[in-house]
Amino acid sequence: MIKPENQISIPTQVPVGPKFSIPLRFRDRRRLTILLTIIVLTYLTIITLPTMVPNQFKLGAALMSFAENIKIMFLQPHLANTTFVALLAALGQSILLAFLTTLIGSMLAFFFALASTRRLAPTWLVLGIQSVMAVIRAIPTVLWVLIYSVVFGLGANAAVIGITFHSVAYLTKVYADSMDELSPEIIETMQAMGLKKSAIIRQAVIPYMIPSYLSWTFIRFEINFADAIAVGAAAGAGGIGYQLFMSSSFYFNFHEVGVMVYLILAFALVLEIISYRLRTLTHQ
Amino acid sequence: MNSDVQQVNNFFNNKRFRLSVILVILGLAYLGASIGLGFQTRSLLNVQNGVIWLIQNFIPNEASKGYWNEIIKQLFRTFLVAVASTTCAAVASLFLSIIGAKTLTPAITISWVIRAFSSLLRNIPIVAWAMILLFSFKQNDLTGFLALFFMTLGFLTRAFMETIEDFGTEKIQALQATGATYLQVIFQGLLPEVAVALMSWVLYMIENNVRDATLVGLLTGTGIGFIFNLYFKSLRYGAAGLVVLSVIILVVAVELISNLIGRLLS
Numbered sequence: 001m002i003k004p005e006n007q008i009s010i011p012t013q014v015p016v017g018p019k020f021s022i023p024l025r026f027r028d029r030r031r032l033t034i035l036l037t038i039i040v041l042t043y044l045t046i047i048t049l050p051t052m053v054p055n056q057f058k059l060g061a062a063l064m065s066f067a068e069n070i071k072i073m074f075l076q077p078h079l080a081n082t083t084f085v086a087l088l089a090a091l092g093q094s095i096l097l098a099f100l101t102t103l104i105g106s107m108l109a110f111f112f113a114l115a116s117t118r119r120l121a122p123t124w125l126v127l128g129i130q131s132v133m134a135v136i137r138a139i140p141t142v143l144w145v146l147i148y149s150v151v152f153g154l155g156a157n158a159a160v161i162g163i164t165f166h167s168v169a170y171l172t173k174v175y176a177d178s179m180d181e182l183s184p185e186i187i188e189t190m191q192a193m194g195l196k197k198s199a200i201i202r203q204a205v206i207p208y209m210i211p212s213y214l215s216w217t218f219i220r221f222e223i224n225f226a227d228a229i230a231v232g233a234a235a236g237a238g239g240i241g242y243q244l245f246m247s248s249s250f251y252f253n254f255h256e257v258g259v260m261v262y263l264i265l266a267f268a269l270v271l272e273i274i275s276y277r278l279r280t281l282t283h284q
Numbered sequence: 285m286n287s288d289v290q291q292v293n294n295f296f297n298n299k300r301f302r303l304s305v306i307l308v309i310l311g312l313a314y315l316g317a318s319i320g321l322g323f324q325t326r327s328l329l330n331v332q333n334g335v336i337w338l339i340q341n342f343i344p345n346e347a348s349k350g351y352w353n354e355i356i357k358q359l360f361r362t363f364l365v366a367v368a369s370t371t372c373a374a375v376a377s378l379f380l381s382i383i384g385a386k387t388l389t390p391a392i393t394i395s396w397v398i399r400a401f402s403s404l405l406r407n408i409p410i411v412a413w414a415m416i417l418l419f420s421f422k423q424n425d426l427t428g429f430l431a432l433f434f435m436t437l438g439f440l441t442r443a444f445m446e447t448i449e450d451f452g453t454e455k456i457q458a459l460q461a462t463g464a465t466y467l468q469v470i471f472q473g474l475l476p477e478v479a480v481a482l483m484s485w486v487l488y489m490i491e492n493n494v495r496d497a498t499l500v501g502l503l504t505g506t507g508i509g510f511i512f513n514l515y516f517k518s519l520r521y522g523a524a525g526l527v528v529l530s531v532i533i534l535v536v537a538v539e540l541i542s543n544l545i546g547r548l549l550s
Binding site for chain 1: 313317318320321322323324327328330331333334337338364365367368370371372403407408409410411412415416417418420421424425426429479480483486487495496498499502503509512528531532535536539545548549
């Protein structure tokens, strides 16, 4: 495989003492970027903070009332307008929503990712899919759900489609990124062996990406659960988010909000334990 | 030779069997979840209706140009609130994560307390934060700022803590062996080394918060989320389309800037 002209074209470098200029400039660039970013962020924050507090605003009273509400929420949770069983059902609905959207999203995103990885697809396709996905990702999930609730009517269909949209765009990007990490030599070797694309995908790409596929899908499940709650509250799509919205902005009952927050925290704890298990599994 | 072929066949058969079992389980789970939710699979095939509707109705028309000033103003406010909340949360969580990281903590109990605190902040849904704060702080930017702040504080404390713990104990011990004090270890050894990683987390959170600010605005009645809701519910779709367009531009711009900074840092 060694071509003679290649050998000639490589210029022989004469070492002339240690060169400090490149690493120094390199480090300076980093330091300068960090400093500049910090300065810009601090400046923006300092000019924003004073303008945020409106005139004649009693910060002390607001803080007191906030502390009081937090106390009511965490220390005296009890139900008034719904039953515990109804809440559990609502929580189950949110979990199902998160699960279903993750399932559909990860399936679709896998194929989009295959079509948008640099290793296997032509450049125009990669750029096309990635820019469409970037635009979809830029629109917040709630807006998607609101838009689809006009088309399909309020309910599960709009919520599922709306959250799925965002999941597909997010997962396509992270799956494609993890597929890009597969070294090109492996694919080249398999191509040299005369394997077809489908065989390369089945025997090299999929086994390589299974760990990152699992962990990213799980992360997306957590995000989707949070989104399912937010969508329930902001777009009236049902689930525990809707209950949360009702009891906090219609009944002003923070005792009830406390129960719901405890329920959500309990499920989040379960998720945290599972993710810890998954991490120790994939690290082995 | 024959047994080799059999082995290979067995291997592939096992693989196929496992794959089909997984597919059947996932299919059943899909069916169960869609029945439980009342989701109709055929609406998946009607996705294009939504996109067509979006294109037909959300194209900003002549009338919606009058809203442009208001939208730009609110968009800029939303961006500033997202940046301010992330920066404030980053400062607070840097402090918390240094005391809380297992490698640097003065006492392991403090580490556990901070860990539990950040997990609590992170897992209380942003809806609950927005609603509780709305009740006490009323309808203004401060409410959105605080809701984003608490959420980000929980997230960044956890992320910073993990980054600092990845720094390892060897370097800290080496520095201590040369006689460096606790503060010297942090400022001369730890921070310069992890600054790049911490900065990329902060940039990621700013991106995320710009998006979440829309949701928080929708719930608390401030910023870009509120005017979207206003235009959308009063059927001024052209103006709502303009809001969506401006959000897309903002988010993509923030993403590009943070990618640029990320490339300069690497």
